[in-house]
Amino acid sequence: MSTPARLTSPHSQLVSGLDAVGQAHMLNFWNALTQSQRDALTNQVESIDWAAMPRLIEQYVRNKPVFALPPDVQPAPYLPVDPDAAVRPWNRIAAKAKGEEMLRAGQVAAFVVAGGQGSRLGYEGPKGCYPAGAVTGKPLFAMFADAILGAYDRYGVHVPWYIMTSPLNHDATLEFFAAHHFFGLPRGSVNFFMQGVMPSMDLSTGKVLMCGKGEIATNPDGHGGSLRALHASGSLDDMKQRGVTAISYFQVDNPTVNLLDPVFLGLHAGAGGPGAPSSAEMSSKMIPKAYAEEKLGLFCAHGAGPRKGRVEIVEYSDLPMEMQRERLPDGRLRFLAGSIAVHVLGREFVEKLNTDAAFELPWHRAEKKIPCIDCGTGELMKPAANNGVKLERFVFDALPLCEQSVVLETDRIEEFAPIKNAEGQDSPQSSREIQTERAARWLEWCGVAVPRGAQGRPDCVLEISARTASTREELKAAGKLPRAIERGQRLAL
Numbered sequence: 429m430s431t432p433a434r435l436t437s438p439h440s441q442l443v444s445g446l447d448a449v450g451q452a453h454m455l456n457f458w459n460a461l462t463q464s465q466r467d468a469l470t471n472q473v474e475s476i477d478w479a480a481m482p483r484l485i486e487q488y489v490r491n492k493p494v495f496a497l498p499p500d501v502q503p504a505p506y507l508p509v510d511p512d513a514a515v516r517p518w519n520r521i522a523a524k525a526k527g528e529e530m531l532r533a534g535q536v537a538a539f540v541v542a543g544g545q546g547s548r549l550g551y552e553g554p555k556g557c558y559p560a561g562a563v564t565g566k567p568l569f570a571m572f573a574d575a576i577l578g579a580y581d582r583y584g585v586h587v588p589w590y591i592m593t594s595p596l597n598h599d600a601t602l603e604f605f606a607a608h609h610f611f612g613l614p615r616g617s618v619n620f621f622m623q624g625v626m627p628s629m630d631l632s633t634g635k636v637l638m639c640g641k642g643e644i645a646t647n648p649d650g651h652g653g654s655l656r657a658l659h660a661s662g663s664l665d666d667m668k669q670r671g672v673t674a675i676s677y678f679q680v681d682n683p684t685v686n687l688l689d690p691v692f693l694g695l696h697a698g699a700g701g702p703g704a705p706s707s708a709e710m711s712s713k714m715i716p717k718a719y720a721e722e723k724l725g726l727f728c729a730h731g732a733g734p735r736k737g738r739v740e741i742v743e744y745s746d747l748p749m750e751m752q753r754e755r756l757p758d759g760r761l762r763f764l765a766g767s768i769a770v771h772v773l774g775r776e777f778v779e780k781l782n783t784d785a786a787f788e789l790p791w792h793r794a795e796k797k798i799p800c801i802d803c804g805t806g807e808l809m810k811p812a813a814n815n816g817v818k819l820e821r822f823v824f825d826a827l828p829l830c831e832q833s834v835v836l837e838t839d840r841i842e843e844f845a846p847i848k849n850a851e852g853q854d855s856p857q858s859s860r861e862i863q864t865e866r867a868a869r870w871l872e873w874c875g876v877a878v879p880r881g882a883q884g885r886p887d888c889v890l891e892i893s894a895r896t897a898s899t900r901e902e903l904k905a906a907g908k909l910p911r912a913i914e915r916g917q918r919l920a921l
Contacts, residue, residue, distance in 0.1 A: 500731030519701035526699035527690025543594030573611035575894035621661035652821025724766030
């Protein structure tokens with residue numbers, strides 16, 4: 429006897445699949461939806477891995493994981509910014525030569541995580557479109573494009589650029605690039621794909637929340653989800669076809685990032701001499717914390733257990749403050765190495781993270797106030813207290829899965845001027861000041877006189893395009909520099 433058609437309808441299949449994981453309430457208002465709303469909800473449902481949800485709900489919602497410090501946690505070893513330092517010296521010339529070889533051979537890709545909006549800055553639009561140049565007001569995307577164009581000028585290769593957007597800003601990002609003619613980059617070398625999302629869940633029941641009668645409440649799956657998105661979007665396959673072996677990872681809010689640093693790339697690849705580790709699967713840059721309470725994740729190492737010696741980043745909120753305040757005999761902080769979210773990842777390592785269950789990144793739980801509807805009445809609820817759980821992954825959780833990892837110290841003035849807040853630290857103003865200070869240092873090193881005030885700060889506003897130079901040495905080689913900067917001058921090079 430044939431199965432009744434109603435039991436094999438798409439709606440019945442959805443009900444059956446969701447009922448099996450205790451989530452059929454999401455279809456309570458199916459009959460009240462238009463066909464387009466039904467299609468949209470169906471697409472949302474089918475994009476989620478429901479087979480994994482019962483385990484995630486049990487592990488992260490009904491239970492609250494407790495962070496455990498690595499056994500006998502130690503500060504992670506790192507290569508000092510000075511390659512001739514007494515401790516862990518390394519060969520900068522060899523590292524740079526190897527990195528330049530990789531760039532010329534087309535083995536490097538740039539990858540920016542750009543799913544955020546500029547709302548916290550009072551800017552409506554993708555954060556990458558925010559005007560960040562100290563003098564020119566160039567958008568962040570344009571500043572990164574300059575770095576890629578500069579690499580072409582120096583190495584004769586168009587480095588492919590992969591840009592992870594979010595459902596919230598994907599279309600606007602594409603329109604922005606089209607309106608600016610891809611900032612002079614070949615269209616075929618710029619690749620866009622969207623970040624994945626996770627359903628938000630009720631804090632007490634584990635039921636998936638609905639933000640409308642036909643829409644699941646979702647949240648981005650974290651910057652760690654970027655590695656899954658690389659795989660799911662086909663970007664990893666595209667990299668493989670291009671011959672890419674190393675992925676330069678950075679976040680969209682840092683206009684001074686040296687995103688194609690040949691020295692860092694060479695160290696990652698195993699060049700650099702006796703102080704540097706052999707070829708790594710994932711490498712990171714760090715800056716020394718300015719003070720113990722500075723809110724930077726810390727590079728730590730397992731002191732015992734099966735992962736002894738492996739590096740991981742411990743969030744500042746998870747490392748006891750008394751440990752963060754510990755000092756060495758010379759007065760420096762013992763736990764000094766702060767993360768700036770700049771990494772190089774081996775393409776094959778990222779493939780392993782996506783295909784081998786033993787290398788799956790953990791999820792992190794966040795309790796939030798999530799507007800949602802009552803799935804009995806359809807009434808919209810705006811909670812006064814945390815009512816939901818969001819799950820996200822962090823990219824740095826891949827570090828302890830590495831057999832080998834390089835951590836390289838850098839100077840925050842050189843490479844860290846993030847724009848996160850409207851005012852104060854990590855704001856547009858502080859970023860402009862850092863951009864100016866870096867440019868002033870480079871110019872002074874090249875013999876250019878730069879006016880400074882009573883407190884030693886540049887009495888001018890300066891900006892050096894990454895196409896002009898990404899280091900002071902490149903600036904000197906570029907030539908055509910002024911003899912002096914005038915007081916109060918605004919100059920972009």
